[in-house]
Amino acid sequence: EQELGDILVAIIRFARVKNINLHDRIMYTLDKIEKRKKEPKR
Numbered sequence: 001e002q003e004l005g006d007i008l009v010a011i012i013r014f015a016r017v018k019n020i021n022l023h024d025r026i027m028y029t030l031d032k033i034e035k036r037k038k039e040p041k042r
Contacts, residue, residue, distance in 0.1 A: 004033065007029070008026070008029065011025055011026070011029055012025075012026075
């Protein structure tokens with residue numbers, strides 16, 4: 001799970017630099033994470 005935290009931190013930093021809507025970025029990322037949990041890679 002450590003890797004996941006690092007990814008979120010990277011996204012937050014990137015979003016700050018690019019001035020992206022942070023909430024949308026986080027929700028998008030969490031959505032992808034949820035899908036990955038439900039459909040594990042084989």
